[in-house]
Amino acid sequence: MKSKTKNRTILVVEDERPLVQAIETKLEKNGFDVITARTVEQAARYLEEINNIEAIWLDHYLPGDKTGLDFVAMLKSPDSKWKKLPVFIVSNTASNNNVRSYLRLGVSKYCVKADHRLDEIVTEIADFLDNPEK
Amino acid sequence: MNEEKKIALKLEILAREKEAIRRKLVITARQLAVTAKEKESARRSLVVTARKLAVIAKEKEVARRKLVITAKQLKKMSETLENKVLARTKDLEQIRSRTEAILTSIGDGLVVVDKDGKISYINKSFEEMLGWKSGEVLGKSMVQVVPREDQNGIKVLFEERILTQVLSGQKFVADLTNPFYYIRKDKSRFPTSSIVAPVVLGGKIVGAVEVFRDITKEKEIDKAKTEFVSLASHQLRTPLSTVNWYSEMLLAGDAGEVTSNQKKYLEEIYRGNQRMVELVNTLLDVSRIEMGTFIVELKSTNIVRLVRSVVEEQKPQIDDKKITFLSSFEDNIPLMQADPKLLRMVIQNLLSNAIKYTPDKGRVEVSLFLDNKKNVILKISDTGYGIPKNQHNKIFTKLFRADNVIGKDTEGTGLGLYIAKSIVEQAKGKIWFESDENKGSTFFVVLPLRETRK
Structure with missing residues (x-):
């Protein structure tokens, strides 16, 4: 486990309560400050209000009208101020079309929840943030 | 000359003339007789001819009468025929329009x-x-x-x-x-x-x-089915992820130390759940194959490296069962055009089957070689349980598991070979096997290289 002088803030957008709890615990144990949101609208509001968010953990299917894909499209639009913010899609909907759309939009990683250990995903995110150009 | 002499002379002349005339008459009479005979014979022949003519006339009359009858018959027959043809034509017309109506009205x-x-x-x-x-x-x-x-x-x-x-x-x-x-x-x-x-x-x-x-309608239903499966699998995966992650965290001591007994139980939960995840994934693959939503992404693929990494991944199982493992790869196997993810699934299925269905201390061999420079052949053989002869034809069928392994303590869904075959055939390759019960099985996969240079 890496020791950090300063904690990184990550926004976790996930609606499944037990999963949110597990993700939050694991991320905190790995030196992250965690903000959680259940919907795209809520997440967008937090982004506006909190300015030290360094990464986003995002699910695909979310309550409300908007999916993770809509959120990423907004984040990665040409005039967005969050264009460079790394986005990690952690979802169980591995439809090929969705994966492709996410990657085309420029997300940093896509992984299927059921196929990965939680600590694997957290470590990967931490590594990515440590070496962003990799 | 005296008178008497003159008269006598004249008489003699007369007598001579008479004689000449008589002779002439005799000749004429003879001639007449001949003519009469000729006339008689002509008459007779005329009579014969007349009789003949009479006969012919009679025959002619008979023939004429016959002809009249025939003509009548012909007329009658032609009339009947005409009627028949008319009726038949009407029938045909009816059949034709019926057929036409049927063909025309077919919804297809x-x-x-x-x-x-x-x-x-x-x-x-x-x-x-x-x-x-x-x-x-x-x-x-x-x-x-x-x-x-x-x-x-x-x-x-x-x-x-x-x-x-x-x-x-x-x-x-x-x-x-x-x-x-x-x-x-x-x-x-x-x-x-x-x-x-x-x-x-x-x-x-x-x-x-x-x-x-x-088949637009069918396609729509198909699409709805795909969406349903995708959604259902999403729903299934969420609780599976919860179990996965929490047991993982418990095992990692995130909620405090666990005793070794608790750890054992947690590991069982974790493994059982892992199997469930794999099952859902496999079902997803099958539904994708069946609905044709399997997206094939061809890339320059190093099949040797792919096989090596699958072997590496399954090393723990190989070691567990103390299986003698041999591999051989022909030199210079070029990069091929394939979907590495799908190809990996084929190799994974075949190798894990070989390991799974071979008893401890058996032998598993993997080899890769080229054929005519156009195809690459993957051969995976084992000294395992084999496939009973009478089930050879069913082995690639979805959900089929051979009798001789169902009883054994092996996990399996009967989907692996079905998936492998679907992928190989989609890639225009071939898959087949040779197997003897209790001696082992050898699976062959031939894939076109569709070679690419670096």
């Missing part, structure tokens, strides 16, 4: 072509579905009038059209697994399912009949 598109593939009949549904009028297409080539393309909009070549194949005497083909599309007159398209059958007359193919229908 119908086209009849001659031996050159030229259209000789189309029905109303054909006109409605494709936008062509009968008059515009009769005598034209069906293959040209109605282009056919696959899912990706790639035109089916003339020689690959079922119609062409059927007309050339190849066995009747009906490929219902790969959906294709017919292009309308206005260039729009619709998914079609069609059946083509040859028309055989006197042992010769004289044409073909094609019946096709618009």
Whole structure:
């Protein structure tokens, strides 16, 4: 486990309560400050209000009208101020079309929840943030 | 001369003249007799001729009478025949219009072509579905009038059209697994399912009949099914992820130390859940294959490296069962055009089967070699339980598991080989095996290299 002088803030957008709890615990144990949101609208509001968010953990299917894909499209639009913010899609909907759309939009990683250990995903995110150009 | 002498002389002259006349008369009489005879014979022959003529006349009369009768009969017969023909024509007309009405009213598109593939009949549904009028297409080539393309909009070549194949005497083909599309007159398209059958007359193919229908509805249902499966799998995966992550965290001591006994139980939960995840993934793969939503992404693929990494991944199982493992790879196997993810699934399935169905201390061999520089062959053999002869033909069937392994303590869904075969065939390869019960099995996969240079 890496020791950090300063904690990184990550926004976790996930609606499944037990999963949110597990993700939050694991991320905190790995030196992250965690903000959680259940919907795209809520997440967008937090982004506006909190300015030290360094990464986003995002699910695909979310309550409300908007999916993770809509959120990423907004984040990665040409005039967005969050264009460079790394986005990690952690979802169980591995439809090929969705994966492709996410990657085309420029997300940093896509992984299927059921196929990965939680600590694997957290470590990967931490590594990515440590070496962003990799 | 005296008078007496003169008279005597005159008398003598007279007598002579008389004699001459008498002679002449005798001659004439004779001549007359001859003429009379000739006349008699002529008369007789005339009588004969007259009699003959009478006979002929009689015969003629008989013949004439006969002719009159025949003519009457002929007339009668012709009348009957005419009536019959009329009736028959009416019947035929009725049958024809009935057939026409039936063909016309068939809800499916119908086209009849001659031996050159030229259209000789189309029905109303054909006109409605494709936008062509009968008059515009009769005598034209069906293959040209109605282009056919696959899912990706790639035109089916003339020689690959079922119609062409059927007309050339190849066995009747009906490929219902790969959906294709017919292009309308206005260039729009619709998914079609069609059946083509040859028309055989006197042992010769004289044409073909094609019946096709618009399967837009079926496709929509199919799509709904795909969406349902995708959604259901999403729903299944969420609780599975919860169990996964929490047992993982418990095992990692995130909620405090666990005793070794608790750890054992947690590991069972974790493993059981892991199997469930794999099962859901496999089911997803199967539904993708069946719905044709398997997206194939061809890349330059190093198959040797792929096999090595699968072997590496399954090393723990190999070691667990103390299996002797051998591998050999031919040098210079080039990069090939393949979907590495799918290819990996094939290798994984075959290798894990070999390990799973081989008892402890058995032997598993993997080799890769080239064939004619065009194909790469993957051979995986084991000294395992083998496949009973009477089940050889079922081994690639979905959900099928051979009798001899069901009883053994092995996990399996009966989906692995089904998936492997679907992938290999999709890649235009072949898969087969040789197996003897209790001696082992050898699986072969031949894949086209579709070589790419670096």
